Amino acid sequence: MAISRRVAGYLTRASWIRAMFESGIKLKEQYGEENVYDLSLGNPHLEPPPQFQEALLELARNPIPGMHRYMVNAGYPETREAVARHLERETTLPFTRRQIVMTVGAGGGLNVFIKTVMEAGARIIILAPYFPEYEFYISGHHGIVEVVQTDDAFQIDVAAVERVMGPDVEAVIINSPNNPTGVVYNGEGLRDLAAMLRSKEVEYGNQIYLISDEPYRRITYDGVKVPWIFHHYRNSVVITSHSKDLNLAGERIGYVALHPGIQPIKELFRGMVFNQRALGMVSAPALMQRLVAKLQDVTVDVADYQRKRDLLYEALTKMGYEVVRPQGAFYMFPKAPGGDDVEFVRMLKDERILCVPGVGFGREGHFRISFAVEDAVVEGALVGFERAIREIQ
Amino acid sequence: MAISRRVAGYLTRASWIRAMFESGIKLKEQYGEENVYDLSLGNPHLEPPPQFQEALLELARNPIPGMHRYMVNAGYPETREAVARHLERETTLPFTRRQIVMTVGAGGGLNVFIKTVMEAGARIIILAPYFPEYEFYISGHHGIVEVVQTDDAFQIDVAAVERVMGPDVEAVIINSPNNPTGVVYNGEGLRDLAAMLRSKEVEYGNQIYLISDEPYRRITYDGVKVPWIFHHYRNSVVITSHSKDLNLAGERIGYVALHPGIQPIKELFRGMVFNQRALGMVSAPALMQRLVAKLQDVTVDVADYQRKRDLLYEALTKMGYEVVRPQGAFYMFPKAPGGDDVEFVRMLKDERILCVPGVGFGREGHFRISFAVEDAVVEGALVGFERAIREIQ
Numbered sequence: 001m002a003i004s005r006r007v008a009g010y011l012t013r014a015s016w017i018r019a020m021f022e023s024g025i026k027l028k029e030q031y032g033e034e035n036v037y038d039l040s041l042g043n044p045h046l047e048p049p050p051q052f053q054e055a056l057l058e059l060a061r062n063p064i065p066g067m068h069r070y071m072v073n074a075g076y077p078e079t080r081e082a083v084a085r086h087l088e089r090e091t092t093l094p095f096t097r098r099q100i101v102m103t104v105g106a107g108g109g110l111n112v113f114i115k116t117v118m119e120a121g122a123r124i125i126i127l128a129p130y131f132p133e134y135e136f137y138i139s140g141h142h143g144i145v146e147v148v149q150t151d152d153a154f155q156i157d158v159a160a161v162e163r164v165m166g167p168d169v170e171a172v173i174i175n176s177p178n179n180p181t182g183v184v185y186n187g188e189g190l191r192d193l194a195a196m197l198r199s200k201e202v203e204y205g206n207q208i209y210l211i212s213d214e215p216y217r218r219i220t221y222d223g224v225k226v227p228w229i230f231h232h233y234r235n236s237v238v239i240t241s242h243s244k245d246l247n248l249a250g251e252r253i254g255y256v257a258l259h260p261g262i263q264p265i266k267e268l269f270r271g272m273v274f275n276q277r278a279l280g281m282v283s284a285p286a287l288m289q290r291l292v293a294k295l296q297d298v299t300v301d302v303a304d305y306q307r308k309r310d311l312l313y314e315a316l317t318k319m320g321y322e323v324v325r326p327q328g329a330f331y332m333f334p335k336a337p338g339g340d341d342v343e344f345v346r347m348l349k350d351e352r353i354l355c356v357p358g359v360g361f362g363r364e365g366h367f368r369i370s371f372a373v374e375d376a377v378v379e380g381a382l383v384g385f386e387r388a389i390r391e392i393q
Numbered sequence: 394m395a396i397s398r399r400v401a402g403y404l405t406r407a408s409w410i411r412a413m414f415e416s417g418i419k420l421k422e423q424y425g426e427e428n429v430y431d432l433s434l435g436n437p438h439l440e441p442p443p444q445f446q447e448a449l450l451e452l453a454r455n456p457i458p459g460m461h462r463y464m465v466n467a468g469y470p471e472t473r474e475a476v477a478r479h480l481e482r483e484t485t486l487p488f489t490r491r492q493i494v495m496t497v498g499a500g501g502g503l504n505v506f507i508k509t510v511m512e513a514g515a516r517i518i519i520l521a522p523y524f525p526e527y528e529f530y531i532s533g534h535h536g537i538v539e540v541v542q543t544d545d546a547f548q549i550d551v552a553a554v555e556r557v558m559g560p561d562v563e564a565v566i567i568n569s570p571n572n573p574t575g576v577v578y579n580g581e582g583l584r585d586l587a588a589m590l591r592s593k594e595v596e597y598g599n600q601i602y603l604i605s606d607e608p609y610r611r612i613t614y615d616g617v618k619v620p621w622i623f624h625h626y627r628n629s630v631v632i633t634s635h636s637k638d639l640n641l642a643g644e645r646i647g648y649v650a651l652h653p654g655i656q657p658i659k660e661l662f663r664g665m666v667f668n669q670r671a672l673g674m675v676s677a678p679a680l681m682q683r684l685v686a687k688l689q690d691v692t693v694d695v696a697d698y699q700r701k702r703d704l705l706y707e708a709l710t711k712m713g714y715e716v717v718r719p720q721g722a723f724y725m726f727p728k729a730p731g732g733d734d735v736e737f738v739r740m741l742k743d744e745r746i747l748c749v750p751g752v753g754f755g756r757e758g759h760f761r762i763s764f765a766v767e768d769a770v771v772e773g774a775l776v777g778f779e780r781a782i783r784e785i786q
Contacts, residue, residue, distance in 0.1 A: 002600050002657050004511050007664045010671070043463045053456060060453035063446060070436040070642045104497055104645070107673025115533070118397055136671035140508070142535060207395050249463045250679030252497070252645075264395050271400045278403070278529035280500025285678045286643030 010136065024354045031352055037381035040354040042179060042331070044300070044372045048247045051298050055291050067290060073276045073283050074269070075102025075255070079293040083255055086296035087238075091230050099258040099265070101272045102284035105249075106215050106241035109256040110137050110173075111279060113237060116271035117170050117209060118143045125161060125172040128362035129154065129333060131179045131213070143170065147362050154181040154324055154333070156189035158196055165200050171209040172197065176226060177216040180361045180368035181333040182309075182326020184220060187227040194233035201235070207263055210236040215254070218245040218299045220328035221306045234261040242292050244329075245299050253288035305330050308371040308378050319386050320393065330372040333358065338392040341367050347391065351384025403529065417747045424745055430774035433747040435572060435724070437693070437765045441640045444691050448684050460683060466669045466676050467662070468495025468648070472686040476648055479689035480631075484623050492651040492658070494665045495677035498642075499608050499634035502649040503530050503566075504672060506630060509664035510563050510602060511536045518554060518565040521755035522547065522726060524572045524606070536563065540755050547574040547717055547726070549582035551589055558593050564602040565590065569619055570609040573754045573761035574726040575702075575719020577613060580620040587626035594628070600656055603629040608647070609722035611638040611692045614699045617720045627654040635685050637722075638692050646681035698723050701764040701771050712779050713786065723765040726751065731785040734760050740784065744777025 028036045047053075059067070074080060080097035087095040103109035114124065120142040126134045128149045138145045146164050151157045161172065172193070176185040197208050212229045217240065220226060229236045241254030258268060276282060283289075309326055316323055322335040336344035341357035345367050348355050358366035371378055421429045440446075452460070467473060473490035480488040496502035507517070513535040519527045521542050531538045539557050544550045554565065565586070569578040590601050605622045610633065613619060622629045634647030651661055669675060676682075702719055709716055715728040729737035734750035738760050741748055751759035764771055 003509055003660045003664045007509055007667060008660070010667055041463075045459075045462075047456070047458065048461055053453075057453040060446075060450040063440070065440065066438075068441055068641050068643050069438075070434075104501075104674050107670070107675055108497075109673070111673035116396055116400055120535070133670060133673070136667075137673060140671045142513070248461050250461050250676065252675060252678050267396045267401070271396045274400060274403055274529075277500070277526060278533045279672060280502070280504035280526070280530060281497050281674065282500055282645060283643065285645050285681065287680070288678065 006139075023349065027349070027352055027354075035352060037353045037377050037384065039369045039371065039373065039377070039381060040356050042370050042372060043249060044244060044247045044330070045374055046247050046300055046304065049295070049298050049300055051295055052246055052248070052291060055294050059287070059290060064290075068286055071283060071286060071289075073273045074100070075284055076289050076293065079289045080255075082293040082296050083257065087257055091228050093230055094260050095257065096260070098269060099260055101256045101269070101276070102289050103254050103256055103276070104281045104284055105243060105252040106213055106239050106254040107133060107137075108252065108279075108281050108284070109239040109241070109254050110134075110211070110213060111141070112272050112275045112281070113211065113239060113256055114138060114143070114171070115141045115275045115279065116268060119170065122168045122170045123166070124170055125164065126362075127156060127161075127174060129178070129180050129358060129366070130362050131175055132360055132362075134173055149363070154178065154183040156185055156193055158189065158192040161193060162196050165196075167204040167206060169200075169208055171211050173211045173213060174229070175213045177214075177220060177326070177328025178331075179216070179329055180331045180356070180358075181324060182329045182331045183324060184224055184226050184327040190227055190229055190232050194229070197233060207235050212236065212238050213240070214238060215241045215244050216329035219302055219305060219330065221302070221309060222327065224327045226328065230259050234259055235263060237262070242295075246292065246295060247300050248288065251285065251288045253284055253292055255284075305371065308375065312369065312371055312378055315382050316385060319389050321385070321389060330370060332369050332371070333361075333363075333366045334369070336365055336367050337389045339365050341365055344388070344392070347388045348384065351388055353381045353384045353388075399532075416742065420742070420745055420747075428745060430746045430770050430777065432762045432764065432766065432770070432774060433749050435763050435765060436642060437637060437640045437723070438767055439640050439693055439697065442688070442691050442693055444688055445639055445641070445684060448687050452680070452683065457683075461679055464676060464679060464682075466666045467493070468677055469682050469686065472682045475686040475689050476650065480650055484621050486623055487653050488650065489653070491662060492653055494649045494662070494669070495682050496632075496647050496649055496669070497674045497677055498636060498645040499606055499632050499647040500526060500530075501645065501672075501674050501677070502632040502634070502647050503527075503604070503606060504534070505665050505668045505674070506604065506632060506649050507531060507536070507564070508534045508668045508672065509661060512563065515561045515563045516559070517563055518557065519755075520549060520554075520567060522571070522573050522751060522759070523566075523755050524568055525753055525755075527566055542756070547571065547576040549578055549586055551582065551585040554586060555589050558589075560597040560599060562593075562601060564604050566604045566606060567622070568606045570607075570613060570719070570721025572609070572722055573724045573749070573751070574717060575722045575724045576717060577617055577619050577720040583620055583622055583625050587622070590626060600628050605629065605631050606633070607631060608634045608637050612695055612698060612723065613721035614695070614702060615720065619721065623652050627652055628656060630655065635688075639685065639688060640693050641681065641685075644678065644681045646677055646685055648677075698764065701768065705762065705764055705771055708775050709778060712782050714778070714782060723763060725762050725764070726756075726759050727762070729758055729760050730782045732758050734758055737781070737785070740781045741777065744781055746774045746777045746781075
């Protein structure tokens with residue numbers, strides 16, 4: 001007995017990824033941190049914007065009585081109101097705080113929402129390549145993960161989604177700008193997906209929720225705007241965090257926003273509030289809630305990421321890598337020269353470059369580069385990228 | 394479908410408690426906040442100690458680069474080391490950071506640990522009266538809740554626990570100082586419980602975990618010391634938070650400490666780290682981890698609570714209430730005069746006093762008073778307590 005068979009199974013599957021991370025740590029010990037090019041993590045290297053630092057200092061100097069106590073499980077009404085006003089400005093939809101639940105990051109929000117709607121044994125669809133934690137979130141609440149591949153440009157393949165639909169599908173999770181590809185799902189794909197889901201809702205007589213996990217929404221390049229699923233589909237939910245747009249990944253602050261027309265709205269809201277408690281999170285951290293309430297229209301400097309994307313995309317394509325050009329987030333997902341992603345990532349490791357093989361994201365034959373790192377790391381890696389592709393060609 | 398049947402069921406059961414809270418809010422609107430005596434919440438009214446405020450100001454003035462980023466899922470090594478050193482001083486057992494996982498409060502810690510050991514359909518024993526969230530934590534991870542009543546002094550009834558034992562029992566959760574009774578489980582009961590569990594481990598060839606949820610450990614009266622289960626039982630885990638001892642309930646900062654000799658220690662640690670991710674919590678909030686690392690030997694002013702306990706205990710017993718004298722936490726759990734807790738709590742509401750009926754804690758015929766409130770609230774409630782008991786006698 002000791003540890004749950006389910007958890008033991010995950011640990012076994014995850015073990016070779018961990019082995020890679022551990023060998024990365026060894027590489028750094030061996031060659032020195034500055035001689036290893038770690039492009040494996042989605043942990044932004046930048047600090048929060050100055051407005052955050054100022055707001056924190058102001059609160060530390062002038063504490064508000066009771067500011068560290070419990071509040072209502074959904075979060076401070078003022079914070080939820082600030083989020084609702086922001087969403088209303090962005091979408092022109094009539095958001096109120098009764099559609100907003102502040103959560104322990106987007107990961108906490110996804111767990112809270114999934115637990116609220118998940119019947120044991122029902123399915124949730126995710127689109128590959130995908131953020132690997134989705135598998136754990138869904139199966140952790142005893143749901144079944146249904147993986148559907150996106151097309152060659154990593155855009156939604158609506159026909160492929162339709163083929164796996166059935167009355168036991170509770171939800172579809174999308175993630176745009178996407179981790180690991182940096183792709184922004186286009187409006188056409190979202191519109192067609194929404195139309196297909198609407199017809200299935202009628203056919204099955206069920207709600208089918210469209211969940212958009214979008215912590216990278218504000219990190220886009222070349223003026224690209226991420227379409228709102230709220231404009232395409234009523235039974236939709238946006239789940240996000242300030243991990244990337246305010247560089248607060250360690251502070252665990254995010255939210256779930258329900259479409260104002262989602263059904264059944266009251267039960268969903270109450271169910272989420274209940275699950276904040278049932279999962280032991282209780283609420284999002286109090287201090288961070290107060291701070292982000294003031295920062296809804298503030299975003300980190302995206303130009304820094306865009307410069308790195310340009311540098312890396314141009315250099316890699318010139319070397320012969322096949323890469324879908326990222327429009328957002330801080331990832332790219334090139335094809336692995338030679339076709340074997342695990343093998344190619346091992347070759348990169350010999351060049352002291354750490355990346356993650358596509359198999360970890362449900363799409364073999366590719367590998368993920370995270371460029372949320374210092375310029376020197378990106379620049380330093382180029383020689384190794386060049387050598388690795390030459391070696392295999 | 395819409396919302397999970399499991400969650401829908403909880404919402405229905407919880408609805409009359411919510412109805413009571415809502416009528417409390419109405420009372421406050423009707424009579425004014427200062428004329429309603431709200432003794433229903435475990436939300437400390439005091440501020441964090443000055444050392445916390447100073448440490449926060451220092452960090453806000455001199456931010457450490459990267460202090461809001463992700464860290465390892467178990468938490469900062471420095472913070473876990475500080476907790477380990479504190480536990481070593483307190484218990485003389487050889488704790489290291491490899492036994493400590495920083496969590497999103499004690500609730501987060503309980504979820505992470507329970508999910509790590511829980512097989513679907515297995516049982517976890519809880520002792521009534523109990524903190525009601527345990528039911529949600531256990532059944533939320535598809536375990537079965539086994540309730541065992543404590544004795545008339547609310548101490549552990551080891552024979553009663555033994556009667557429900559079986560090879561499918563994964564764990565026993567205890568909570569001392571106890572919510573809702575304020576009782577500290579005595580060393581004798583813990584020793585006998587541990588001996589019984591050890592013999593059952595041998596009989597079944599299983600680990601049976603003893604989980605001690607102890608956020609109120611440092612809030613005790615008359616010099617009472619809470620015995621450490623670590624001294625009684627090897628397969629034991631302490632789960633706690635700084636919600637009450639540093640008044641940081643809203644900040645969601647706590648930890649799980651594994652006994653240095655627990656089996657299988659590596660798998661349990663790795664399983665918990667994995668479940669921090671799988672539950673979407675990822676880690677405890679970064680800033681709070683840094684702050685509590687410096688405050689492991691700091692505690693709120695307990696004298697304030699002791700004064701309120703004395704005042705309330707003496708006044709209520711004089712009026713004729715039967716109360717087990719609390720030795721810790723900030724609750725007491727008197728017998729409901731007349732025997733019907735729900736009815737008596739309604740009568741108190743007519744006196745504009747808000748309490749929680751014992752049925753919510755798995756023990757009917759009693760009601761919970763929380764005295765984590767201003768003196769004026771305790772004092773103001775006394776007249777109503779007197780009138781209510783007179784009316785029923």
